[in-house]
Amino acid sequence: MGGGGGGGGRGVWFGVAAGCAAAACVIAVALVSRRVKSHRRWQRAAELVAEFEEGCATPVGRLKQVVDAMVVEMHAGLASDGGSKLKMLLTYVDSLPHGSEKGIYYALDLGGTNFRVLQVQLGGKGSNILKQKVERQPIPQELMTTTCEKMFGFIASKLKQFVEKEEESREGTSETRALGFTFSFPVKQNSVSSGVLIKWTKGFSIEDAFNKDIVACLQEALTKEGLNMQVAVLVNDTVGTLALGHYHDQDTVAAVIIGTGTNACYVERTDAIIKYQGLLTNYGGMVINMEWGNFWTSHLPRTLYDIELDEDSPNRTDQGFEKMISGMYLGEIARRVLFKIAVESEVFGDVGSKLSQPFALSTPLMATIHEDDSADLREVKRIFEQILQIPDIPLKTRRLVVKVCDIVSRRAARLVAAGIVGILKKIGRDGSGPSTSGRPRGEPRRTVVAVEGGLYERYSLFRDYVDEAIVEILGDVAQNIFLKTTVDGSGTGAALLAAAHLSNRKSYI
Numbered sequence: 001m002g003g004g005g006g007g008g009g010r011g012v013w014f015g016v017a018a019g020c021a022a023a024a025c026v027i028a029v030a031l032v033s034r035r036v037k038s039h040r041r042w043q044r045a046a047e048l049v050a051e052f053e054e055g056c057a058t059p060v061g062r063l064k065q066v067v068d069a070m071v072v073e074m075h076a077g078l079a080s081d082g083g084s085k086l087k088m089l090l091t092y093v094d095s096l097p098h099g100s101e102k103g104i105y106y107a108l109d110l111g112g113t114n115f116r117v118l119q120v121q122l123g124g125k126g127s128n129i130l131k132q133k134v135e136r137q138p139i140p141q142e143l144m145t146t147t148c149e150k151m152f153g154f155i156a157s158k159l160k161q162f163v164e165k166e167e168e169s170r171e172g173t174s175e176t177r178a179l180g181f182t183f184s185f186p187v188k189q190n191s192v193s194s195g196v197l198i199k200w201t202k203g204f205s206i207e208d209a210f211n212k213d214i215v216a217c218l219q220e221a222l223t224k225e226g227l228n229m230q231v232a233v234l235v236n237d238t239v240g241t242l243a244l245g246h247y248h249d250q251d252t253v254a255a256v257i258i259g260t261g262t263n264a265c266y267v268e269r270t271d272a273i274i275k276y277q278g279l280l281t282n283y284g285g286m287v288i289n290m291e292w293g294n295f296w297t298s299h300l301p302r303t304l305y306d307i308e309l310d311e312d313s314p315n316r317t318d319q320g321f322e323k324m325i326s327g328m329y330l331g332e333i334a335r336r337v338l339f340k341i342a343v344e345s346e347v348f349g350d351v352g353s354k355l356s357q358p359f360a361l362s363t364p365l366m367a368t369i370h371e372d373d374s375a376d377l378r379e380v381k382r383i384f385e386q387i388l389q390i391p392d393i394p395l396k397t398r399r400l401v402v403k404v405c406d407i408v409s410r411r412a413a414r415l416v417a418a419g420i421v422g423i424l425k426k427i428g429r430d431g432s433g434p435s436t437s438g439r440p441r442g443e444p445r446r447t448v449v450a451v452e453g454g455l456y457e458r459y460s461l462f463r464d465y466v467d468e469a470i471v472e473i474l475g476d477v478a479q480n481i482f483l484k485t486t487v488d489g490s491g492t493g494a495a496l497l498a499a500a501h502l503s504n505r506k507s508y509i
């Protein structure tokens, strides 16, 4: 019995051992297969990132091609209306504020994510801006697609509340107040204080605004509110920024906005504005609103993600440059890449997450991810958990996410740099061509570009990439180029321009 029992025990033992071995085998096979799968997932994810990086490449040679294309398009846009995707719009601003302006001026600034109302008090020669009040508020989403009457009614009522608050401590004035109106969309101007909307950008779409004089719409709304106020100037945000930049530093010749949208303006010689010869006064220069958001050249590094983003946008085939550069789109480009990675490699686990929702990753969040310098990338983890509802992504995956954001941001910043150098080249400040200023060639000339917008102001890696690329393109000449950030310049500049326009002591540019 004992022996039989021992034999039976051995049999059981062998059976258990065989079972264990088989189970171990199964586990080992499962582990190996999991590892193989995980390796393949990584390979696919890495491949997608590498492909994206290659598609976004902006070596200095390509940037120089973009610079040259920008110059060619600027010429074409100045030669005739419709001659280029760059509209090169006339602003009728032929004098910039210089510091002798005096009095109290108001401004309304509409066109980005926020809407601003401002009051600026100018002290005259030598005293600069004495006082400035700014009130900001986000534009309610529904107003972006409402009617003209409602939109202008809303901003007029906000302006009225602001004026009443600011003036309650002072005696009511019977004098007409002067207002600078910053309206940051492409407008065909007929004078410094009138203009017709060409198209909406940045998600705005108010159908009945077309073919109407924007200033007349606002003026009507102000009158309805019983506000004794005259719209003295209508300006683009770039023009306001240039005005404030020039007010503080007279070497400022151009301005760039890199915020929700992107655009640039600069001072052009009147005789170079071929399309308006004869209509213009003979003063030396005029500010041109380039509307560079619509710039296009085949040299731009365009990927499948850009093409799909454009196809899904309400303004297809428009604003191609803007869609690669501005705050409205950068987060969305990164989201599209990450979503593709999620679908094709499963490195994020369940793809039913918020990552599939357009615009779920805003550009400020993308910047936070990009700038997370903690060792364990905990901000990336937090954003994925709290905003995109994807918990527990491993460190390796977090690094991959940061890499994608870096590619998106670097390409955008380098294209901005190429755009800026394009302007400098057009006006002979890039050190390459003959001087147009009458100065002997070779003499370096200090040149300032005013820059405004959240991407440049609050995203230091983006700023570093812009600065780095300018040096790469221009070499030593970059030592004479200064990018200066202005804050609320778009609105403050409009108030300054209202002052300069109404002042009898204009000094033409």
Ligand code: BGC
Binding pocket: 111, 112, 183, 184, 185, 186, 201, 202, 236, 237, 238, 257, 259, 260, 261, 262, 263, 264, 291, 293, 322
């Ligand atoms: C508009 C420009 C504006 C820029 C920056 C673009 O979408 O077309 O007029 O200057 O955004 O706000």
